[in-house]
Amino acid sequence: MDDHAKGIRKGTGVSNANDIKADLIAVVVAVNDHEPRVLTIGRANALPSGPFELGHRSLQSGLRSWVEEQTGQPLGYIEQLYTFADRDRVGTGQRVISISYLALTREEEATQSDRRRWERWYDYFPWEDHRSGTPSILSKVLRPRLLKWADSAGDNETRRERRQRSAVAFGFDDGTWNEELTLQRYELLYEAAMVGEATGGQSSAARSVAGESMIADHRRILATGIARLRSKIKYRPVVFELMPPVFSLLQLQRTVEALAGRLLHKPNFRRLIEQQELVEQTGETTADTGGRPAKLYRFRHAVLDERAVAGTKLPLTRA
Amino acid sequence: MDDHAKGIRKGTGVSNANDIKADLIAVVVAVNDHEPRVLTIGRANALPSGPFELGHRSLQSGLRSWVEEQTGQPLGYIEQLYTFADRDRVGTGQRVISISYLALTREEEATQSDRRRWERWYDYFPWEDHRSGTPSILSKVLRPRLLKWADSAGDNETRRERRQRSAVAFGFDDGTWNEELTLQRYELLYEAAMVGEATGGQSSAARSVAGESMIADHRRILATGIARLRSKIKYRPVVFELMPPVFSLLQLQRTVEALAGRLLHKPNFRRLIEQQELVEQTGETTADTGGRPAKLYRFRHAVLDERAVAGTKLPLTRA
């Protein structure tokens, strides 16, 4: 690219007026106890992150080494989420680009790393967990406050548009919950100043309304990761990155349910998994689950070669 | 983020050892004459691009201004594709991050801009156009050469794996063509040194085998854009960004076919579009198309608010 670039660009050469820093940020997900968890550091609710450095062979390897250094957690599956430029900083005129990633892993036994923490992601997004029915916070708190926010708009068109967006994102009108709209929902709450991050300061009221806050825009990045994962499990077999080598079908189902935040129809779920030949029996069974012993399965890694393979469709139960 | 970052990062402050440059690169697509086209500059088959600068308000606005400056083409719809770090450059130890975007637009009448060119994207990817049946280059050239490449591998396992990957990506075994695997196919051809970019120099033989080359990794970025677009039209109504304000259903179908590189079943396509209420009649008709005059439609922008809306499913015709 370089040879050509000189011809078409303005400020090439070794000038550094436009030089910037690049930050790598990781949303590391594991599922434990039927709860999806995200890896955080410090006591400040921050995602692992660090600058991309000369010593890094690639963006991904830079990310891996930051996460390992900060948390001791080695990463398996990684995919890029989004790149964005931070608003200008005060003081230095320099800009920062943030490149965010989603990583899937299994929770390692905690070592004596002081700063590693696995936080339940529904602590940050309480309204996203519909496994025990529609959370009451939705109708009791979020809906009235979003309506109030909508009606506080200056002109009629904005009011209509705000109500419309809220209704679609949260399923207020028709009760249709779309679990993939996690990011849109967070952004609405942000616009409506119902999350701690939006109010800048420490409005404890806002914080208690809409989940735990994180520093800077880390919660938005987490929302992006959740949305990506919820959509991806349906068309790519990525859940298995979160599973132990051997598992029962119900364990698999509970993991998918934890991620999607909704309950699935057991008989149909099993059939879908089996007919897609995503798994194979080990021959063993386990009695650890209570009830009749469950057959154990392992992921058939071969499917990844065999065809462009789909993920785990979600046979939902009725509300 | 800054406040916290200082606590957890190594080389913060104003040091610049790890400072980098960020390049913005655009895949700008339009469809004209039933041919998808990509905006290029210069005679070198290059995508519009330029460095992210202090003056840019955001990554997207930086991209817009580079494209407009280099081509005079204003952009509408934009979405991020991928961010990657170039391999180190010779001479300066500095690194460059490239942030690529997909933009959809309508082709503007050419002004006296000397360097703007709209190139047919199938000139770069001749094997991707299946609208007139399976291209003969697939069975006549690509398949034998890919097999030869596979068999040239040292160990048995690699041979098996190369054959497997080729068969899935190009549908050799079962004749199943998956139009979304554009990137995988390009990467296979790259690995097999069947594209000009891989051979470094100007192997004209390679170039004629597998389409026009582009500078650096621009063709890989284009492949990424094609793959993204082919998948996205199915679940988001983005085709309409490429259409004039008013169009007939067959024109819409031809546009989708051009992007997908495959033919669609006309009656079913129309029904899908209409029953999803993606369009509404203008009341006008046109006789420009030959045959019976066609009703004209426009996109119903309102659907974007009404619900989480799907795109244009592809009711394929049999091969």
Next chain:
DNA sequence: TCAAAAGTGTTATCCTTACACCCATGT
């Protein structure tokens, strides 16, 4: 015996795919 989970069979419904056919206009 009961609770809890594993597992099977079958039906109803919807969506996709395909086929067959008619309509309106220009040459």
Next chain:
DNA sequence: ACATGGGTGTAAGGATAACACTTTTGA
């Protein structure tokens, strides 16, 4: 008349969703 594109009806097949029910263990 016929070629070209516009447009409608409907049936076959497959995938999904729902319901009903049996099996196997531990407490």
